[in-house]
Amino acid sequence: MLKGILIGVAATVLSGIAGAYLFLSLGLMPANADAKPSFMEKWAARRSLHATLSREAQPGTGPVAVNDESLLAGIRLYAANCAVCHGAADGKASNIALGLFQRPPQFAKHGVEDDPEGEIHWKIKHGIRLTGMPSYTATMTDSEIWHVTVFLKHMQELSIKAEAVWKALPSAAAPVPASKPGK
Ligand code: HEC
Structure with missing residues:
Protein backbone atom coordinates (compact mmCIF):
# COMPACT_ATOMS: atom_id res chain seq x y z
CA MET A 1 0.00 0.00 0.00
CA PRO A 30 8.97 33.01 -24.73
CA ALA A 31 12.46 34.50 -24.26
CA ASN A 32 11.81 37.66 -26.28
CA ALA A 33 11.42 41.11 -24.74
CA ASP A 34 8.80 42.39 -27.18
CA ALA A 35 5.81 40.29 -26.08
CA LYS A 36 3.41 40.64 -23.18
CA PRO A 37 4.28 38.44 -20.19
CA SER A 38 2.01 35.48 -19.52
CA PHE A 39 -0.32 35.42 -16.53
CA MET A 40 1.91 32.80 -14.84
CA GLU A 41 5.09 34.86 -15.33
CA LYS A 42 3.43 37.99 -13.93
CA TRP A 43 1.95 36.12 -11.01
CA ALA A 44 5.23 34.39 -10.08
CA ALA A 45 7.27 37.63 -10.36
CA ARG A 46 4.79 39.69 -8.27
CA ARG A 47 4.36 37.00 -5.59
CA SER A 48 8.08 36.58 -5.09
CA LEU A 49 8.72 40.36 -5.07
CA HIS A 50 6.02 41.00 -2.46
CA ALA A 51 7.15 38.14 -0.27
CA THR A 52 10.79 39.33 -0.43
CA LEU A 53 9.83 42.95 0.28
CA SER A 54 7.73 42.09 3.31
CA ARG A 55 10.66 40.09 4.69
CA GLU A 56 13.52 42.47 3.84
CA ALA A 57 12.37 46.09 3.28
CA GLN A 58 13.06 48.39 6.21
CA PRO A 59 9.82 49.63 7.85
CA GLY A 60 9.16 53.33 8.52
CA THR A 61 11.02 56.24 6.98
CA GLY A 62 14.72 56.24 6.10
CA PRO A 63 17.61 58.18 7.65
CA VAL A 64 17.63 61.13 5.21
CA ALA A 65 15.54 64.21 6.09
CA VAL A 66 13.53 66.03 3.42
CA ASN A 67 15.05 69.44 2.66
CA ASP A 68 16.44 71.40 -0.30
CA GLU A 69 19.85 69.83 0.06
CA SER A 70 18.70 66.20 0.12
CA LEU A 71 16.14 66.72 -2.67
CA LEU A 72 18.72 68.39 -4.93
CA ALA A 73 21.23 65.60 -4.28
CA GLY A 74 18.50 63.03 -5.03
CA ILE A 75 17.58 64.75 -8.31
CA ARG A 76 21.24 64.90 -9.41
CA LEU A 77 21.68 61.17 -8.71
CA TYR A 78 18.39 60.40 -10.44
CA ALA A 79 19.41 62.35 -13.55
CA ALA A 80 22.68 60.43 -13.80
CA ASN A 81 21.37 56.94 -12.99
CA CYS A 82 17.64 56.63 -13.55
CA ALA A 83 16.21 59.17 -16.01
CA VAL A 84 17.35 57.08 -18.99
CA CYS A 85 14.68 54.53 -18.04
CA HIS A 86 12.25 56.36 -15.74
CA GLY A 87 12.19 59.68 -17.59
CA ALA A 88 12.38 63.35 -16.68
CA ALA A 89 9.60 65.75 -15.64
CA ASP A 90 7.90 65.62 -19.06
CA GLY A 91 7.09 61.91 -18.48
CA LYS A 92 8.24 60.96 -22.01
CA ALA A 93 9.90 57.54 -22.29
CA SER A 94 13.33 57.02 -23.87
CA ASN A 95 13.86 54.47 -26.63
CA ILE A 96 15.53 52.21 -24.04
CA ALA A 97 12.42 52.37 -21.82
CA LEU A 98 10.13 51.67 -24.77
CA GLY A 99 12.07 48.50 -25.64
CA LEU A 100 12.21 47.04 -22.16
CA PHE A 101 10.12 44.22 -20.76
CA GLN A 102 8.77 45.00 -18.15
CA ARG A 103 8.24 48.67 -19.08
CA PRO A 104 9.85 51.00 -16.52
CA PRO A 105 7.21 53.38 -15.10
CA GLN A 106 7.75 57.04 -16.11
CA PHE A 107 7.80 58.47 -12.60
CA ALA A 108 6.53 61.94 -13.57
CA LYS A 109 3.25 60.21 -14.53
CA HIS A 110 3.24 57.06 -12.41
CA GLY A 111 5.27 57.80 -9.31
CA VAL A 112 5.96 55.76 -6.18
CA GLU A 113 4.93 58.44 -3.65
CA ASP A 114 2.49 56.01 -2.03
CA ASP A 115 5.09 53.29 -1.45
CA PRO A 116 6.91 53.07 1.88
CA GLU A 117 10.45 54.54 1.76
CA GLY A 118 11.94 51.18 2.79
CA GLU A 119 10.36 49.52 -0.23
CA ILE A 120 11.66 52.14 -2.70
CA HIS A 121 15.12 51.89 -1.11
CA TRP A 122 15.10 48.09 -1.35
CA LYS A 123 14.18 48.13 -5.05
CA ILE A 124 16.98 50.58 -5.92
CA LYS A 125 19.56 48.76 -3.82
CA HIS A 126 18.74 45.23 -4.98
CA GLY A 127 17.07 45.72 -8.37
CA ILE A 128 14.11 43.67 -9.55
CA ARG A 129 14.93 40.23 -10.86
CA LEU A 130 13.87 39.29 -14.41
CA THR A 131 13.22 42.94 -15.31
CA GLY A 132 15.50 45.72 -16.56
CA MET A 133 15.61 47.30 -13.09
CA PRO A 134 19.31 47.19 -12.09
CA SER A 135 20.71 46.76 -8.59
CA TYR A 136 22.77 49.76 -7.42
CA THR A 137 24.47 47.95 -4.56
CA ALA A 138 27.84 48.08 -6.31
CA THR A 139 27.54 51.59 -7.74
CA MET A 140 25.83 53.83 -5.17
CA THR A 141 26.39 54.23 -1.45
CA ASP A 142 23.50 53.48 0.88
CA SER A 143 23.24 57.19 1.68
CA GLU A 144 22.99 58.05 -2.05
CA ILE A 145 20.22 55.46 -2.45
CA TRP A 146 18.31 57.04 0.47
CA HIS A 147 18.70 60.48 -1.18
CA VAL A 148 17.13 59.23 -4.43
CA THR A 149 14.43 57.54 -2.32
CA VAL A 150 13.57 60.83 -0.61
CA PHE A 151 13.29 62.56 -3.99
CA LEU A 152 10.97 59.86 -5.41
CA LYS A 153 8.85 59.76 -2.27
CA HIS A 154 8.34 63.56 -2.34
CA MET A 155 8.27 64.12 -6.10
CA GLN A 156 4.75 65.59 -5.93
CA GLU A 157 5.59 68.05 -3.15
CA LEU A 158 9.04 69.41 -4.01
CA SER A 159 10.36 72.69 -2.66
CA ILE A 160 10.34 75.57 -5.17
CA LYS A 161 14.10 75.25 -5.67
CA ALA A 162 13.99 71.46 -6.18
CA GLU A 163 10.98 71.72 -8.49
CA ALA A 164 12.89 74.16 -10.73
CA VAL A 165 15.90 71.81 -10.98
CA TRP A 166 13.64 68.77 -11.65
CA LYS A 167 11.71 70.62 -14.37
CA ALA A 168 14.97 71.73 -16.02
CA LEU A 169 16.32 68.18 -16.56
CA PRO A 170 16.54 67.34 -20.25
CA SER A 171 13.86 64.98 -21.60
CA ALA A 172 14.85 61.30 -21.84
CA ALA A 173 12.84 60.86 -25.05
CA ALA A 174 14.73 60.52 -28.31
CA PRO A 175 14.65 63.77 -30.27
CA VAL A 176 12.32 63.64 -33.26
CA PRO A 177 14.56 63.79 -36.35
CA ALA A 178 13.78 66.60 -38.81
CA SER A 179 13.74 64.01 -41.59
CA LYS A 180 14.25 60.27 -41.52
CA PRO A 181 17.76 59.13 -42.56
CA GLY A 182 17.96 58.11 -46.20
CA LYS A 183 14.85 60.06 -47.20
C1 HEC B 1 17.76 50.06 -17.54
C2 HEC B 1 16.51 50.63 -17.10
C3 HEC B 1 16.35 51.07 -15.66
C4 HEC B 1 17.16 51.92 -14.95
C5 HEC B 1 18.44 52.61 -15.41
C6 HEC B 1 16.52 52.09 -13.68
N1 HEC B 1 15.36 51.37 -13.61
FE1 HEC B 1 14.01 51.33 -12.08
N2 HEC B 1 12.88 50.00 -13.08
C7 HEC B 1 13.13 49.54 -14.35
C8 HEC B 1 12.06 48.63 -14.75
C9 HEC B 1 11.97 47.88 -16.05
C10 HEC B 1 11.16 48.59 -13.67
C11 HEC B 1 9.83 47.81 -13.61
C12 HEC B 1 10.02 46.50 -12.91
C13 HEC B 1 8.69 45.80 -12.71
O1 HEC B 1 7.77 45.95 -13.51
O2 HEC B 1 8.59 45.08 -11.73
C14 HEC B 1 11.71 49.46 -12.64
C15 HEC B 1 11.11 49.66 -11.42
C16 HEC B 1 11.55 50.57 -10.49
C17 HEC B 1 10.87 50.86 -9.24
C18 HEC B 1 9.57 50.23 -8.77
C19 HEC B 1 8.41 50.97 -9.41
C20 HEC B 1 7.05 50.58 -8.91
O3 HEC B 1 6.05 51.07 -9.48
O4 HEC B 1 6.94 49.80 -7.97
C21 HEC B 1 11.60 51.82 -8.59
C22 HEC B 1 11.28 52.47 -7.27
C23 HEC B 1 12.72 52.12 -9.44
N3 HEC B 1 12.68 51.35 -10.58
C24 HEC B 1 13.68 53.08 -9.15
C25 HEC B 1 14.79 53.33 -9.94
C26 HEC B 1 15.82 54.30 -9.58
C27 HEC B 1 15.76 55.23 -8.40
C28 HEC B 1 16.77 54.20 -10.53
C29 HEC B 1 18.09 54.93 -10.57
C30 HEC B 1 18.92 54.89 -9.40
C31 HEC B 1 16.33 53.22 -11.51
N4 HEC B 1 15.12 52.71 -11.11
C32 HEC B 1 17.01 52.90 -12.67
C33 HEC B 1 14.19 49.87 -15.16
C34 HEC B 1 15.22 50.72 -14.81
Whole structure:
Protein backbone atom coordinates (compact mmCIF):
# COMPACT_ATOMS: atom_id res chain seq x y z
CA MET A 1 0.00 0.00 0.00
CA LEU A 2 2.63 2.52 1.20
CA LYS A 3 4.93 1.37 -1.58
CA GLY A 4 2.19 2.02 -4.15
CA ILE A 5 1.62 5.57 -2.81
CA LEU A 6 5.36 6.32 -2.87
CA ILE A 7 5.70 5.08 -6.44
CA GLY A 8 2.67 7.22 -7.41
CA VAL A 9 4.14 10.35 -5.78
CA ALA A 10 7.57 9.76 -7.37
CA ALA A 11 5.99 9.24 -10.81
CA THR A 12 3.97 12.47 -10.47
CA VAL A 13 7.01 14.49 -9.39
CA LEU A 14 9.17 13.05 -12.18
CA SER A 15 6.56 13.69 -14.88
CA GLY A 16 6.19 17.26 -13.55
CA ILE A 17 9.95 17.82 -13.86
CA ALA A 18 10.03 16.19 -17.33
CA GLY A 19 7.05 18.37 -18.40
CA ALA A 20 8.76 21.57 -17.21
CA TYR A 21 12.00 20.52 -18.97
CA LEU A 22 10.17 19.87 -22.24
CA PHE A 23 8.19 23.13 -21.93
CA LEU A 24 11.41 25.11 -21.63
CA SER A 25 13.56 23.19 -24.11
CA LEU A 26 10.90 23.20 -26.82
CA GLY A 27 10.95 27.00 -26.58
CA LEU A 28 7.32 27.20 -25.40
CA MET A 29 8.24 29.81 -22.79
CA PRO A 30 8.97 33.01 -24.73
CA ALA A 31 12.46 34.50 -24.26
CA ASN A 32 11.81 37.66 -26.28
CA ALA A 33 11.42 41.11 -24.74
CA ASP A 34 8.80 42.39 -27.18
CA ALA A 35 5.81 40.29 -26.08
CA LYS A 36 3.41 40.64 -23.18
CA PRO A 37 4.28 38.44 -20.19
CA SER A 38 2.01 35.48 -19.52
CA PHE A 39 -0.32 35.42 -16.53
CA MET A 40 1.91 32.80 -14.84
CA GLU A 41 5.09 34.86 -15.33
CA LYS A 42 3.43 37.99 -13.93
CA TRP A 43 1.95 36.12 -11.01
CA ALA A 44 5.23 34.39 -10.08
CA ALA A 45 7.27 37.63 -10.36
CA ARG A 46 4.79 39.69 -8.27
CA ARG A 47 4.36 37.00 -5.59
CA SER A 48 8.08 36.58 -5.09
CA LEU A 49 8.72 40.36 -5.07
CA HIS A 50 6.02 41.00 -2.46
CA ALA A 51 7.15 38.14 -0.27
CA THR A 52 10.79 39.33 -0.43
CA LEU A 53 9.83 42.95 0.28
CA SER A 54 7.73 42.09 3.31
CA ARG A 55 10.66 40.09 4.69
CA GLU A 56 13.52 42.47 3.84
CA ALA A 57 12.37 46.09 3.28
CA GLN A 58 13.06 48.39 6.21
CA PRO A 59 9.82 49.63 7.85
CA GLY A 60 9.16 53.33 8.52
CA THR A 61 11.02 56.24 6.98
CA GLY A 62 14.72 56.24 6.10
CA PRO A 63 17.61 58.18 7.65
CA VAL A 64 17.63 61.13 5.21
CA ALA A 65 15.54 64.21 6.09
CA VAL A 66 13.53 66.03 3.42
CA ASN A 67 15.05 69.44 2.66
CA ASP A 68 16.44 71.40 -0.30
CA GLU A 69 19.85 69.83 0.06
CA SER A 70 18.70 66.20 0.12
CA LEU A 71 16.14 66.72 -2.67
CA LEU A 72 18.72 68.39 -4.93
CA ALA A 73 21.23 65.60 -4.28
CA GLY A 74 18.50 63.03 -5.03
CA ILE A 75 17.58 64.75 -8.31
CA ARG A 76 21.24 64.90 -9.41
CA LEU A 77 21.68 61.17 -8.71
CA TYR A 78 18.39 60.40 -10.44
CA ALA A 79 19.41 62.35 -13.55
CA ALA A 80 22.68 60.43 -13.80
CA ASN A 81 21.37 56.94 -12.99
CA CYS A 82 17.64 56.63 -13.55
CA ALA A 83 16.21 59.17 -16.01
CA VAL A 84 17.35 57.08 -18.99
CA CYS A 85 14.68 54.53 -18.04
CA HIS A 86 12.25 56.36 -15.74
CA GLY A 87 12.19 59.68 -17.59
CA ALA A 88 12.38 63.35 -16.68
CA ALA A 89 9.60 65.75 -15.64
CA ASP A 90 7.90 65.62 -19.06
CA GLY A 91 7.09 61.91 -18.48
CA LYS A 92 8.24 60.96 -22.01
CA ALA A 93 9.90 57.54 -22.29
CA SER A 94 13.33 57.02 -23.87
CA ASN A 95 13.86 54.47 -26.63
CA ILE A 96 15.53 52.21 -24.04
CA ALA A 97 12.42 52.37 -21.82
CA LEU A 98 10.13 51.67 -24.77
CA GLY A 99 12.07 48.50 -25.64
CA LEU A 100 12.21 47.04 -22.16
CA PHE A 101 10.12 44.22 -20.76
CA GLN A 102 8.77 45.00 -18.15
CA ARG A 103 8.24 48.67 -19.08
CA PRO A 104 9.85 51.00 -16.52
CA PRO A 105 7.21 53.38 -15.10
CA GLN A 106 7.75 57.04 -16.11
CA PHE A 107 7.80 58.47 -12.60
CA ALA A 108 6.53 61.94 -13.57
CA LYS A 109 3.25 60.21 -14.53
CA HIS A 110 3.24 57.06 -12.41
CA GLY A 111 5.27 57.80 -9.31
CA VAL A 112 5.96 55.76 -6.18
CA GLU A 113 4.93 58.44 -3.65
CA ASP A 114 2.49 56.01 -2.03
CA ASP A 115 5.09 53.29 -1.45
CA PRO A 116 6.91 53.07 1.88
CA GLU A 117 10.45 54.54 1.76
CA GLY A 118 11.94 51.18 2.79
CA GLU A 119 10.36 49.52 -0.23
CA ILE A 120 11.66 52.14 -2.70
CA HIS A 121 15.12 51.89 -1.11
CA TRP A 122 15.10 48.09 -1.35
CA LYS A 123 14.18 48.13 -5.05
CA ILE A 124 16.98 50.58 -5.92
CA LYS A 125 19.56 48.76 -3.82
CA HIS A 126 18.74 45.23 -4.98
CA GLY A 127 17.07 45.72 -8.37
CA ILE A 128 14.11 43.67 -9.55
CA ARG A 129 14.93 40.23 -10.86
CA LEU A 130 13.87 39.29 -14.41
CA THR A 131 13.22 42.94 -15.31
CA GLY A 132 15.50 45.72 -16.56
CA MET A 133 15.61 47.30 -13.09
CA PRO A 134 19.31 47.19 -12.09
CA SER A 135 20.71 46.76 -8.59
CA TYR A 136 22.77 49.76 -7.42
CA THR A 137 24.47 47.95 -4.56
CA ALA A 138 27.84 48.08 -6.31
CA THR A 139 27.54 51.59 -7.74
CA MET A 140 25.83 53.83 -5.17
CA THR A 141 26.39 54.23 -1.45
CA ASP A 142 23.50 53.48 0.88
CA SER A 143 23.24 57.19 1.68
CA GLU A 144 22.99 58.05 -2.05
CA ILE A 145 20.22 55.46 -2.45
CA TRP A 146 18.31 57.04 0.47
CA HIS A 147 18.70 60.48 -1.18
CA VAL A 148 17.13 59.23 -4.43
CA THR A 149 14.43 57.54 -2.32
CA VAL A 150 13.57 60.83 -0.61
CA PHE A 151 13.29 62.56 -3.99
CA LEU A 152 10.97 59.86 -5.41
CA LYS A 153 8.85 59.76 -2.27
CA HIS A 154 8.34 63.56 -2.34
CA MET A 155 8.27 64.12 -6.10
CA GLN A 156 4.75 65.59 -5.93
CA GLU A 157 5.59 68.05 -3.15
CA LEU A 158 9.04 69.41 -4.01
CA SER A 159 10.36 72.69 -2.66
CA ILE A 160 10.34 75.57 -5.17
CA LYS A 161 14.10 75.25 -5.67
CA ALA A 162 13.99 71.46 -6.18
CA GLU A 163 10.98 71.72 -8.49
CA ALA A 164 12.89 74.16 -10.73
CA VAL A 165 15.90 71.81 -10.98
CA TRP A 166 13.64 68.77 -11.65
CA LYS A 167 11.71 70.62 -14.37
CA ALA A 168 14.97 71.73 -16.02
CA LEU A 169 16.32 68.18 -16.56
CA PRO A 170 16.54 67.34 -20.25
CA SER A 171 13.86 64.98 -21.60
CA ALA A 172 14.85 61.30 -21.84
CA ALA A 173 12.84 60.86 -25.05
CA ALA A 174 14.73 60.52 -28.31
CA PRO A 175 14.65 63.77 -30.27
CA VAL A 176 12.32 63.64 -33.26
CA PRO A 177 14.56 63.79 -36.35
CA ALA A 178 13.78 66.60 -38.81
CA SER A 179 13.74 64.01 -41.59
CA LYS A 180 14.25 60.27 -41.52
CA PRO A 181 17.76 59.13 -42.56
CA GLY A 182 17.96 58.11 -46.20
CA LYS A 183 14.85 60.06 -47.20
C1 HEC B 1 17.76 50.06 -17.54
C2 HEC B 1 16.51 50.63 -17.10
C3 HEC B 1 16.35 51.07 -15.66
C4 HEC B 1 17.16 51.92 -14.95
C5 HEC B 1 18.44 52.61 -15.41
C6 HEC B 1 16.52 52.09 -13.68
N1 HEC B 1 15.36 51.37 -13.61
FE1 HEC B 1 14.01 51.33 -12.08
N2 HEC B 1 12.88 50.00 -13.08
C7 HEC B 1 13.13 49.54 -14.35
C8 HEC B 1 12.06 48.63 -14.75
C9 HEC B 1 11.97 47.88 -16.05
C10 HEC B 1 11.16 48.59 -13.67
C11 HEC B 1 9.83 47.81 -13.61
C12 HEC B 1 10.02 46.50 -12.91
C13 HEC B 1 8.69 45.80 -12.71
O1 HEC B 1 7.77 45.95 -13.51
O2 HEC B 1 8.59 45.08 -11.73
C14 HEC B 1 11.71 49.46 -12.64
C15 HEC B 1 11.11 49.66 -11.42
C16 HEC B 1 11.55 50.57 -10.49
C17 HEC B 1 10.87 50.86 -9.24
C18 HEC B 1 9.57 50.23 -8.77
C19 HEC B 1 8.41 50.97 -9.41
C20 HEC B 1 7.05 50.58 -8.91
O3 HEC B 1 6.05 51.07 -9.48
O4 HEC B 1 6.94 49.80 -7.97
C21 HEC B 1 11.60 51.82 -8.59
C22 HEC B 1 11.28 52.47 -7.27
C23 HEC B 1 12.72 52.12 -9.44
N3 HEC B 1 12.68 51.35 -10.58
C24 HEC B 1 13.68 53.08 -9.15
C25 HEC B 1 14.79 53.33 -9.94
C26 HEC B 1 15.82 54.30 -9.58
C27 HEC B 1 15.76 55.23 -8.40
C28 HEC B 1 16.77 54.20 -10.53
C29 HEC B 1 18.09 54.93 -10.57
C30 HEC B 1 18.92 54.89 -9.40
C31 HEC B 1 16.33 53.22 -11.51
N4 HEC B 1 15.12 52.71 -11.11
C32 HEC B 1 17.01 52.90 -12.67
C33 HEC B 1 14.19 49.87 -15.16
C34 HEC B 1 15.22 50.72 -14.81
